[in-house]
Amino acid sequence: MHISTYFACILLGITLCYGVPVKKSNGCGYDACNLGDPMKLNVHMVPHTHDDVGWLKTVDQYFYGARNYIQHAGVQYILDSAIRALDQNPDRRFIYVEIGFFWRWWSQQTDDMRNKVKQFVNDGRLEFISGGWCMNDEASTHYNSIIDQHSLGAEFLRDNFGDCGRPKIGWQIDPFGHSREQASLLAQMGFDGLFFGRSDYEDYATRNRTRTMEMVWKASANLNKDGWLFTGVLPNGYGPPDSFCYDAFCDDAPIMDDPRLHDYNVPERVRTFIRAAQNEAVGFATNHIIMTMGSDFQYENANEWFKNMDKLIKYVNAEQVNGSNVNVFYSTPSCYLYALNKAGHNWTSKSDDFFPYAHHPHGFWTGYFTSRAAFKGYERHSNNILQVTRQLNAFANLNLRNSIFYLSEAMGVAQHHDAVSGTEKQEVAFDYAQRLSDGINVASGIINQAYSKLLPLNSQSPPTSPQFLCQLTNISECVPIQDQQRFTVTIWNPTVHSVLHHFRVPVTRAYTVRDSTGQPILAELFPVSNSTKKIPGRVGTATSQLIFRANLPALGFSTYFFEARTLVKREKPKVKITPNDECILQNQNIRVEIDAQGNLQHIINLKQSIAVAFSNQGFYWYQSFPGNNSQSQFQASGAYIFRPLSPTAQPVSQARSITCTKGDNVQTAVIVFNDWTSQEISLYDEGEFVEVEWTVGPIPIDDNMGKEIIIRYDTDINSQSKYYTDANGREVLERTRDYRPTWNYTVVETVSGNYYPINSRIWIKDQNRQLTVLTDRSEGGGSISDGSMEIMVHRRTLNDDSLGVGEPLNETAYGQGLVVRGRHILSLQTPETSAVHHRVAAQHLYMHPLTSFSLIPQDYYNYSAAYRQTWSALTDTLPLNVHLLTLDQLGPKDFLVRVEHYFELYEDDTYSKPVTFDLQSIFKAIGTISNTVELTLGANLELADLKRLDWVTNGESSSTKKTSKERPLDDTNITLNPMQIRTFSVALA
Known part of the structure; x- marks a missing residue:
């Protein structure tokens, strides 16, 4: 069943199976555009609404118009009203963006209404722009989830509106800064352009002065022209020009056009509009400008908008006989872009990004890079489960995509720029979670069903015991297995490479652990730290963690059998615990030196004979600025804004305690700074990384000070003001302290002005050493002094920053401040060898092995006789630089697959080269490929049918070589270039 059916069926009980087929038309897209008058200033008036998929109210409350005392907004009424207004005048145009809302509305419509809407789409009068489930954040989102949420919306539009419903323009008008990777992904989806509403106040002024508000964004350092995207900064944010708002929320004067009445105002309104158009045109390079006529949740009474715009068009254009050069008409972003494309201009270009964003000298929107750190971690965890569920659904041939939709849709909503960003009200954050x-x-039920098919050795095997997830093992809690005599741990590896991974299982007693061959393996009992035991809300009674090393096959599972040990020999404990003494952690690759006061002193790479010395490592805090927001200098720190009262961070404690625990599997140093900050530094057997698990909270506020908590790594690396951060988990950009590549930057905020999104990694380096910190969620940070990296991990503010959310970022749980726990992975390598380590480690952090548990009634002998204990979908070894990004079963024999090369050009002598592999190797376990069709990244168009607009920048054309449409059916060999993602529809025989 296609998603066009289950989009409505799943949640709303309305089937689309019997809808009227989509009508083919040549009247949509660029064919429907008014390109204006080449001799005049053409004003493209774009009626639009910006509908947040949750912010001050939940997504469903916004849709229905509930709780209007919080914010008056009802999306269902907006769409009702806009469609009626389009029906009254064929010249009118309207655009819509957030498919998460449109899907809700569409599923409630009659066939007659759907037919009417389809006709508007076919005629180019209603146009879907961007077309994602939401307008996603760009700072704290991962590329996997950006692709998924766009694909979710694109598939709905394709299945219901055909070619005319395919978006071609990105419309990121409200996010708070813009990622280069976002633009690159949109280009790979086949988009022709991107418009956004927010840019740094200095950047905007410079562009407006130099008439470079529009440019070709060279958004990938690896994909060449395939990553180029025409990009424009909108002139009024995303609202109308001053005094021309005609919504019920606005106070601007309507067009009063009866000259017999006293308030007749047509001449004044026309003069003011013409002046506004001419003033706007000063910053733009052609005789085309765009006016966004709408704003947040507007057009609930669309007649009010359109009636006045009809008059405005009529009377402004009438002035052309009197010498006016202003020509105004209804348009869309696509038509505006097309007019710019036909203008024959040689555009400027840009190759960096639009972070960080500031709206005035003290207003850097860098706090939201970390805001709601717990939800940011939960969102990343949820994506891990989503991808694993899709894989298990495919390999078990369950064909339960309808059920997976629940998590897909929730993840689509979570990518919204007021969701994972952490800038929503607390009640809305609860709703997202x-x-x-x-x-x-729902996904856990699918996982259980998949294992019920994959685990049995044969049809005579008894039914499997239910599999379940324990999602609180990070705080050593899994209540269902507490005190159990036997249980299994089944671990799915979602990557296409085998992995060695150490797992921690919370227990109250000793167990014998058998691997997938039945052999007892080393499993060591480590005490649960006091910092963990006192986490509010922890109900588990486990006092120990059983730590063992799992050897996991590629794209498959291994099961480990736990059986309580009834007779424990009185042996000398192998795990050695030493409090308040120096702690040397060392394995075959790494040495970590920590002194008796808990200060990290050195990390040494033994294989490469390089070391980094630390002058400081640990927790610090900035006091949040407590301003009243009346002027720039009084800007407060809040959910959006990070503004420290002082540029000097204070240590959370002058003293710390350390407990050193050493076993054969792992060696750890638990360092307690105070009663609300601690970290556990771990080094695993044969590991090449140092793990830092941090715990922060409840952040105290009894001193009436908001606090921004960072972990700082101060080293002897001579970084020369340079540091490097990733974009949405993919390409990495070089940053320079107190510098912007495209304008003369005025340094005002020395800390927050140097913060960037860290979605997966940050590093500093010198000639011989590179220290990389990998994160398990999106965080904000930077290098405020040479040799130093700081990463903000938690925030608790006491002031609102007056940017809309209306409440301070003061998260609580169980009657006190929220406790957050996360991980940093530290890698010390030479610059030449670092890429292979941080690329692979980052993939394993976000595509983490997923553990499920099962209570087992029988002993190991009977269990092993009935059930498969290890299995892999792969029989071939795939190259290390290949990653399986998406495996989604569309039907019994149909699949969507995305594969990627996740190394950049020139990163590694071996793995930064093109790679070829057989796509059939991924499908051998379920069938033989009979046909493949390559699609755009959004999976809504055959790649061979893609035709993007050509742009000229610096005299160079953006056009690329067209892909051949014909592909031999038996050719399943795929070549990937660095950073390339390829998407295929695969049919099995």
Whole structure:
């Protein structure tokens, strides 16, 4: 069943199976555009609404118009009203963006209404722009989830509106800074352009002065022209020019056009509009400008907008006989872009990004890079479960895509720029988390069904015991297995490479652990730290963690059998615990030196004979600026804004305690700074990384100070003001302290002005050493002094920053401040060898092995006789630089697959080269490929049918060589270039 059916069926009980087929038309897209008058200033008036998929109210409350005392907004009424207004005048145009809302509305419509809407789309009068499930954040999102949420919306539009419903323009008008990777992904989806509404106040002024508000964004350092995207900064944010708002929320004067009445105002309104158009045109390079006529949740009474715009068009254009050069008409972003494309201009280009964003000298929107750190971690965890569920659904041939939709839809909503960003009200944050939790509950049932097919050795095997997820093992809690005599741990590896991974299982007693061959393996009992035991809300009674090393096959599982040890020999404990003494952690590759006061002193790479010395490592805090926001200098730190009262961070404690624990599997140093900050530094057997698990909270506020908590790594690396951060988990950009590549930057905020999104990694380096910190979620940070990296991990503010959310970022749980726990992975390598380590480690952090548990009634002998204990979908070894990004079963024999090369050009002598592999190797376990069709990244168009607009920048054309449409059916060999993602529809025989 296609998603066009289950989009409505799943949640709303309305089937689209019997809808009227989509009508083919040549009247949509660029064919429907008015290109204006080449001799005049053409004003493209774009009626639009910006509908946040949750912010001050939940997504469903916004849709229905509930709780309007919080914010008056009802999306269902907006769409009702806009469609009626389009029906009254064929010249009118309207665009819509957030498919998460449109899907809700569409599923409630009659066939007659759907037919009417389809006709508007076919005629180019209603146009879908961007077309994602939401307008996603760009700072704290991962590329995997950006692709997924766009694909979710694109598939709905394709299945219901055909070619005319395919978006071609990105419309990121409200996010708070813009990622280069976002633009690159949109280009790979086949988009022709991107428009956004927010740019740094200095950047905007410079561009407006130099008439470079529009440019060709060279958004990938690896994909060449395939990553180029025409990009424009909108002139008024995303609102109308001053005094020309005609919504019920606005106070601007309507067009009063009866000259017999006293308030007749047509001449004044026309003069003011013409002046506004001419003033706007000063910053733009052609005789085309765009006016965004709308704003947040507007057009609930669309007649009010359109009636006045009809008059405005009529009377402004009438002035052309009197010498006016202003020509105004209804348009869309696509038509505006097309007019710019036909203008024959040689455009400027840009190759960096639009971070960080500031709206005035003290207003850097860098706090939200970390805001709601727990939800940011939960969102990343949920994506891990989503991808694993899709894989298991495919390999078990369950064909339960309808059920997976619950989690897919929740993840689509979570990517919104007021969701994972952490800039929503607390009640809305709870709703986002609840949606993910509900989706995971459904997904866990699918995981259980998949294992019920994959585990049995034969048809005579008894039914499997239910598999379940324990999602609180990070705080040593899994209540269902507490005190159990036997249980299994089945671990799915979602990557296409085998991995060695150490797992921690919370227990109250000793167990014998058998691997997938039945052999007892080393499993060591480590005490649960006091910092963990006192986490509010922890109900588990486990006092120990059983730590063992799992050897996991590629794209498959291994099961480990736990059986309680009834007779424990009185042996000398192998695990050695030493409090308040120096702690040397060392394995075959790494040595970590920590002194008796808990200060990290050195990390040494033994294989490469390089070391980094630390002058400081640990927790610090900035006091949040407590301003009243009346002027720039009084800007407060809040959910959006990070503004420290002082540029000097204070240590959370002058003293710290250390407990050193050493076993054969792992060696750890638990360092407690105070009663609300601690970290556990771990080094695993044969590991090449140092793990830092941090715990922060409850952040105290009894001193009436908001606090921004960072972990700082101060080293002897001579970084020369340079540091490097990733974009959405993919390409890495060089940053220079107190510098912007495209304008003369005025240094005002020395800390927050140097913060960037860290979605997966940050590093500093010198000639011989590179220290990389990998994160398990999106965080903000930077290098405020040479040799130093700081990463903000948690925030608790006491002031609102007056940017809309209306409440301070003061998260609580169980009657006190929220406790957050996360991980940093430290890698010390030479610059030449670092890429292979941080690329692979980052993939394993976000595509983490997923553990499920099962209570087992029988002993190991009977269990092993009935059930498969290890299995892999792969029989071939795939190259290390290949990653399986998406495997989604569309039907019994149909699949969507995305594969990627996840190394950049020139990163590694071996793995930064093109790679070829057989796509059939991924499908050998389920069938033989009979046909493949390559699609755009959004999976809504055959790649061979893609025709993007050509742009000229610096005299160079953006056009690329067209892909051949014909592909031999038996040719399943795929070549990937660095950073390339390829998407295929695969049919099995």
